[in-house]
Amino acid sequence: MQIAATIMACLVALEHFFILWLEMFNADSEMASQAFGVDRNLLGVPAVQTLLKNQGLYNGFLAVGIIFSLFVVPVAASAGVTMFFLACIIIAAIFGSVTASKSILVIQGLPALIAFILAYLA
Template identity: 80%
Template sequence: MALAATIMACLVALEHFFILWLEMFNADSEMAASAFGVSRELLKKPEVQTLFKNQGLYNGFLAVGILFSLFVVPAAASMGVTLFFLACVMVAAAYGSVTASKSIIVVQGLPALIAFVLIYLA
């Protein structure tokens, strides 16, 4: 069970590194336009680029936090710190689902919830 929990949490971190890459380095691509449901013209605006880069950075912090909690934080505190970062992902997914796109709750929130439950039960 512990291995499955760690793998799932790592997958959540990997997903957020992908989001970092998409938002910070590929935000004006067709893939980003499709993922975010907006036109490429909008994504090319400097103001929008700045906002996406900022969002991407925060997603990177979530990913690093999850990995840090799993592999650097001492074992006695690892579970609590991992649960904290996964909860942050779930809150962000819930907020994004209400304000941006309903699919965020499934794409980002569900994997985080699964990892959260697995970590909690491990």
């Protein structure tokens, strides 16, 4: 169970590193336009770029937190710290599904919830 929890948490971290890349370095692309359901012209507006870069940075911090919790934090505290970062993602996904797009709950929230449950059971 521990191996499954670690693998799933790593997948969640990878997803959030991808979101970091998309929001910080590729925010005005066609891929970002499709992912966010926003016109590409809007994504080119400097103020929108700034907001997306800020969001991307937060997603990066969540990803780094998960990796840190899995591979740096002492074993006795690792599961708790991992579950904390996963819970942050779950809460953000719930908020995002209410305020932005229902798909956020499935795309970001569901993998984090699965990883959280596996970490809890491990």
